[in-house]
Amino acid sequence: MHFPGGNGIRIDTSIYDGYVIPPNYDSMIAKIITFGTNRNEAISKMKRALEELVIEGVETNQDFLFEIIRNPDFIRGNFDTSFIEEKVLKGREKNDC
Secondary structure (H helix, E strand, C coil), X not given: CECCCCCCEEEEECCCCCCCCCCCCCCCCEEEEECCCCHHHHHHHHXXXXXXXXXXXXXXXXXXXXXXXXXXXXXXCCCCCCHHHHHHHHHHHHHHC
């Protein structure tokens, strides 16, 4: 396990290297928060944080988060509550054809 760090990156978690996740656990084992002087800087820091993140032994949504933050509509701030269904999941269906 390796968590990213640095200016503008915050990790909220209670797990640690060698921690054994119990069978009845909250699926959110860690949360990455990034901030910057503007939206683009915060997104850039999140990309770097996700690239540096290493969690082994349990499935994560790291790849899914990459899909979201690389989406042009997300980067432009063009999203609403239907974003994941309309922009991410339907985009996957188009690419599977």
